[in-house]
Amino acid sequence: MITAINFFQALIIILGAPLVRGIIAQFKARLQRRQGASIWRPYADLAKLFRKEDIVPPTASWVFRFAPIVLFGATVSVAAFVPVVQPSALLASRGDFFLLVYLLALGRFFLSLGALDGGSAFGGMGASREALVSSLAEAPFLLGLAAVAILAAHADIAGIVVWTLRQNVFNISGVHILAFISLAMVTVAETGRMPVDNPTTHLELTMIHEGMVLEYSGPSLALIEWASAVKLHAMLALLIALFDPWGMASSLSGLGIGAALLLYCAKAALFVIVLAVIESGMAKLRMYLVPDFLGVASALSALAVIFTVLAKR
Numbered sequence: 001m002i003t004a005i006n007f008f009q010a011l012i013i014i015l016g017a018p019l020v021r022g023i024i025a026q027f028k029a030r031l032q033r034r035q036g037a038s039i040w041r042p043y044a045d046l047a048k049l050f051r052k053e054d055i056v057p058p059t060a061s062w063v064f065r066f067a068p069i070v071l072f073g074a075t076v077s078v079a080a081f082v083p084v085v086q087p088s089a090l091l092a093s094r095g096d097f098f099l100l101v102y103l104l105a106l107g108r109f110f111l112s113l114g115a116l117d118g119g120s121a122f123g124g125m126g127a128s129r130e131a132l133v134s135s136l137a138e139a140p141f142l143l144g145l146a147a148v149a150i151l152a153a154h155a156d157i158a159g160i161v162v163w164t165l166r167q168n169v170f171n172i173s174g175v176h177i178l179a180f181i182s183l184a185m186v187t188v189a190e191t192g193r194m195p196v197d198n199p200t201t202h203l204e205l206t207m208i209h210e211g212m213v214l215e216y217s218g219p220s221l222a223l224i225e226w227a228s229a230v231k232l233h234a235m236l237a238l239l240i241a242l243f244d245p246w247g248m249a250s251s252l253s254g255l256g257i258g259a260a261l262l263l264y265c266a267k268a269a270l271f272v273i274v275l276a277v278i279e280s281g282m283a284k285l286r287m288y289l290v291p292d293f294l295g296v297a298s299a300l301s302a303l304a305v306i307f308t309v310l311a312k313r
Helices: 003-033 041-051 062-079 096-117 121-152 155-166 174-189 218-244 252-283 287-312
Strands: none
Touching: 003 041, 003 121, 003 218, 003 252, 041 062, 041 218, 062 096, 062 218, 096 121, 096 155, 096 218, 121 155, 121 174, 121 287, 155 218, 174 218, 174 287
16 A cells, blocks of 8 residues: 555656646746746656657667657655655655656756757756766755755655654744755756756757757657656755645555645745745846855755754763
């Protein structure tokens, strides 16, 4: 039964990911006084791409075709580490947050290789920018997770969630605040959202993610876009699980799981609305300011680790 629930949690992240994108786009349109597309539009776009022909540049090798598959597989695997409605996960194990970080890095690495292998100048530009952002985001990502893990005295995400559920909801420490802000900034950078990247741009001088996928089409592009949506949803679910897990089901009853799912949807909706408001009210940072943005995240995560160690003494 527990395995079925954990599998269901992973499916929530994977299958609900395009809906998260659609809600963000719809809410941003409403804030800008536009009608906007339907929240179900990302599903229609994926279905359309899966039906199209997969066109490959004549100079590309097998790496170009293989990269979207690795990216999708690595990103889907990340979803199996994150609790959603019950404090356990399908692939939970000691030190799994390290594996989560480097699975995301593996996907980015192969997508960058595919962009370079396509032979496009924009692909190379996007890959170099993605390498810069990812290398700067990796340290605060790991440090933020490590700070919470040290505080909870658990080396797995599910264990951290169980420990947090036992705490008083009003007993918020400085470590949690610092780690949350740091990981939220990393989430923005990792998922290519504003102000680090503009997910809707096609302006060559500002593209990061879009620059890497210009040569892709058909099912390969569908896998890339779906993986991008899954990463965004998984990162939001991780923030909810680590810092606001209260309301998760304590039993395996259908009523408890259903109530926990509704509460998770409400929390996710709140995060999505905040993200949409931030994106609508901020302009994209210039590339040379992105290191400063992630430098702040690194400083906050380092402070979180220091305060955690001091609190443990």
